[in-house]
Amino acid sequence: xxxxxxxxxxxxxxxxxxxxxxxxxxxxxxxxxxxxxxxxxxxxxxxxxxxxxxxxxxxxxxxxxxxxxxxxxxxxxxxxxxxxxxxxxxxxxxxxxxxxxxxxxxxxxxxxxxxxxxxxxxxxxxxxxxxxxxxxxxxxxxxxxxxxxxxxxxxxxxxxxxxxxxxxxxxxxxxxxxxxxxxxxxxxxxxxxxxxxxxxxxxxxxxxxxxxxxxxxxxxxxxxxxxxxxxxxxxxxxxxxxxxxxxxxxxxxxxxxxxxxxxxxxxxxxxxxxxxxxxxxxxxxxxxxxxxxxxxxxxxxxxxxxxxxxxxxxxxxxxxxxxxxxxxxxxxxx
Amino acid sequence: xxxxxxxxxxxxxxxxxxxxxxxxxxxxxxxxxxxxxxxxxxxxxxxxxxxxxxxxxxxxxxxxxxxxxxxxxxxxxxxxxxxxxxxxxxxxxxxxxxxxxxxxxxxxxxxxxxxxxxxxxxxxxxxxxxxxxxxxxxxxxxxxxxxxxxxxxxxxxxxxxxxxxxxxxxxxxxxxxxxxxxxxxxxxxxxxxxxxxxxxxxxxxxxxxxxxxxxxxxxxxxxxxxxxxx
Numbered sequence: 001x002x003x004x005x006x007x008x009x010x011x012x013x014x015x016x017x018x019x020x021x022x023x024x025x026x027x028x029x030x031x032x033x034x035x036x037x038x039x040x041x042x043x044x045x046x047x048x049x050x051x052x053x054x055x056x057x058x059x060x061x062x063x064x065x066x067x068x069x070x071x072x073x074x075x076x077x078x079x080x081x082x083x084x085x086x087x088x089x090x091x092x093x094x095x096x097x098x099x100x101x102x103x104x105x106x107x108x109x110x111x112x113x114x115x116x117x118x119x120x121x122x123x124x125x126x127x128x129x130x131x132x133x134x135x136x137x138x139x140x141x142x143x144x145x146x147x148x149x150x151x152x153x154x155x156x157x158x159x160x161x162x163x164x165x166x167x168x169x170x171x172x173x174x175x176x177x178x179x180x181x182x183x184x185x186x187x188x189x190x191x192x193x194x195x196x197x198x199x200x201x202x203x204x205x206x207x208x209x210x211x212x213x214x215x216x217x218x219x220x221x222x223x224x225x226x227x228x229x230x231x232x233x234x235x236x237x238x239x240x241x242x243x244x245x246x247x248x249x250x251x252x253x254x255x256x257x258x259x260x261x262x263x264x265x266x267x268x269x270x271x272x273x274x275x276x277x278x279x280x281x282x283x284x285x286x287x288x289x290x291x292x293x294x295x296x297x298x299x300x301x302x303x304x305x306x307x308x309x310x311x312x313x314x315x316x317x318x319x320x321x322x323x324x325x326x327x328x329x330x331x332x333x334x
Numbered sequence: 335x336x337x338x339x340x341x342x343x344x345x346x347x348x349x350x351x352x353x354x355x356x357x358x359x360x361x362x363x364x365x366x367x368x369x370x371x372x373x374x375x376x377x378x379x380x381x382x383x384x385x386x387x388x389x390x391x392x393x394x395x396x397x398x399x400x401x402x403x404x405x406x407x408x409x410x411x412x413x414x415x416x417x418x419x420x421x422x423x424x425x426x427x428x429x430x431x432x433x434x435x436x437x438x439x440x441x442x443x444x445x446x447x448x449x450x451x452x453x454x455x456x457x458x459x460x461x462x463x464x465x466x467x468x469x470x471x472x473x474x475x476x477x478x479x480x481x482x483x484x485x486x487x488x489x490x491x492x493x494x495x496x497x498x499x500x501x502x503x504x505x506x507x508x509x510x511x512x513x514x515x516x517x518x519x520x521x522x523x524x525x526x527x528x529x530x531x532x533x534x535x536x537x538x539x540x541x542x543x544x545x546x547x548x549x550x551x552x553x554x555x556x557x558x559x560x561x562x563x564x
Contacts, residue, residue, distance in 0.1 A: 009449075010449060010450055010451070011450075012450070012540075012544075012546055013449040013450025013451075013452075013539060013540055013544075014450035014451040014452075014536070015450075016537065017375045017537055017540060018547050018548050019375060019376065019377075019540075019544070019545065019547035020375070020376040020547070021373040021374060021375055021376055022373060022374060022375075022376045022378070022379065023372065023373055024371060024372065024373050024374035024378070025372065026370060026371065027370070029384075029387055030387055030390070030391065033384070033387045033388050033390075033391045034391040034394065034395075037388060037391045037392050037395060037427075037430060038391075038395060040426075040430065041392075041395055041423055041426045041427045041430065042423065044422075044426040044429075044430075045419060045422035045423050045425075045426050046422075048422070048426075049418065049422050050411075050418070050421050050422040050424075050425035050426070051425070051479075051481060052411065052412065052418070052421075052477070052479050053479055053480040053481065054479060054480060055478060055479050055480055055482070055483050056480060056483060087494075088494065088499075088500065089494060089499050089500040089503075095494065095495070096495045103495065103496055103497035104494050104495055104497060104499075105497075106497045107497055107498070107499065107500025107501065108500060110500035110501070111500070111503060211506070211507050211508030211509075211511075212503070212505070212506045212507065212508060212509075213486070213505050213506070213507050214503060214505040214506060217483060217486060217487050217490075217505045218487075218505070220483065220487070221487045226483065226484065226487065229480070229484075230484050233480075235484055237488065241488075242488070245474070245481050246479075246480050246481050246484075250429050252470060252471070252474065253432065253433075254432040254435075254436060254463075254466075254467060254470065255467065283495075285491050285492045285495035285496075286495035286496060289492060289495060289496045296460070296464065299460055300456075300457050300460045300461070301457075302443070302448065302456065303448035303449075303452075303453040303456055304453070309446065309448070312443065312444045312445065312446040312542065313446065313542060315444075316542075317444040318444055318445050318446070318541065318542050320380075321380045321382050321441070321444075321445055321541075322377050322380070322541035322542075322544075324377075324379055325376065325377040325379075325541050325544070326541070326543075329544075329545045329547075330545060331541075331543035331544075331545070332543045332544060332545055332546065333543070
């Protein structure tokens with residue numbers, strides 16, 4: 001279609017309609033629609049209810065995966081956990097980047113998290129602990145930061161070295177060494193976790209009111225407990241987890257346009273992969289976000305984008321919608 | 335000083351105030367016959383046209399059930415059967431809302447509904463969808479269950495990666511509740527209202543390759559059936 005004829009047709013489409021009309025009652029249509037959808041919603045609610053898988057707890061984690069809980073506590077003290085090495089907004093670091101742009105750093109550290117103190121030392125200090133744990137706390141607090149890191153780092157490496165081919169740890173096989181108070185602190189944390197005291201200590205964070213779950217979620221995510229549960233429920237990003245939800249529920253199907261990108265092999269490199277797929281996978285969140293922004297801007301400006309705006313004419317599904325009109329009146333061919 | 339009821343302004347009404355100017359502008363842009371029409375072009379006769387209205391009524395049900403849940407609090411539905419039922423009404427109305435909205439959106443795409451200076455109507459529709467995604471997302475992260483834990487934990491990486499995590503913290507329940515019950519749904523309602531007003535202003539887009547009925551000789555023009563009003 002030439003530019004002139006497109007302009008002429010657009011002017012025609014913009015004019016008030018002068019062709020045949022039919023009776024229409026917008027309020028009646030709205031009332032009927034409201035009635036029908038209300039009945040549908042009530043019926044679906046009565047038949048299927050709604051999803052509500054209980055939240056995981058630290059007590060459950062410590063009871064079901066004690067070795068993992070223990071090793072995570074060690075990694076928090078050593079500063080090697082996911083949270084401790086995350087970067088902004090929780091602590092210093094680079095985070096992910098979009099080429100030269102490190103958007104993650106722009107906001108700065110607005111929600112500071114000190115993994116050793118916030119996740120281990122402060123919760124332990126908030127309780128009346130057995131003598132060995134109290135003594136370990138005293139030793140830890142009296143030591144220099146370098147000494148603390150040396151003990152925790154060495155012990156963390158020794159714990160991780162016990163992992164077998166499946167990644168399972170064997171804590172009874174940890175090599176002997178000078179780990180200072182770290183093993184007793186980790187044991188104390190595990191005991192607190194098993195008793196349920198961790199849930200209260202970390203949730204309350206020493207305050208009466210608390211509505212920010214950032215620290216609890218970060219610590220929970222450092223372990224494999226929540227991740228394993230999500231895998232079991234098909235909630236991982238590379239299994240369409242972004243739009244799924246726990247159980248047999250529809251989930252957020254409207255996020256399909258986002259979720260689809262996480263299925264691509266470019267953003268799912270193996271752990272030992274290197275090169276471009278490693279870079280793409282490590283920075284997948286920001287790269288996919290950039291792609292989505294581009295797509296959404298394109299979609300918004302569809303009316304002005306040749307090709308995209310012409311697709312409905314080339315694939316004439318509209319003839320199904322207006323088949324009666326075309327049958328009665330034909331189509332303008334020029 | 336004048337007293338009593340003002341006479342309704344005619345076409346020659348010349349406003350002398352901001353209020354009068356606004357009224358004149360409104361009445362010329364959206365006169366009552368456009369706002370609340372009793373007729374539509376005869377081509378508006380397909381099931382696809384129903385999905386816009388269905389989207390709006392599903393949104394109304396979601397808002398009403400959401401307001402009730404807000405009164406009970408975010409954990410109400412874990413402990414009360416009434417709360418659970420209200421949560422189910424909210425959940426399913428949202429599911430239907432998105433279903434209807436996506437069908438409506440794709441329907442409008444394949445009808446090229448932006449034709450004839452309706453690009454802004456299309457853009458507000460896309461914006462409404464995006465805003466609704468934000469409302470839905472914040473709804474999921476405040477359900478105080480495993481879904482909320484996992485979605486918040488995963489989504490924080492996206493928010494942090496694009497640099498908004500420092501001000502929009504998806505792991506902060508209090509902040510997410512605020513976003514879910516106030517700014518986002520209010521924005522959605524305003525955008526949907528703007529979208530509907532634009533539809534009323536411009537009318538429903540004619541079919542692709544529609545006939546210019548003004549150009550057809552009256553004798554040749556086909557007589558419509560009794561359902562046609564003009």
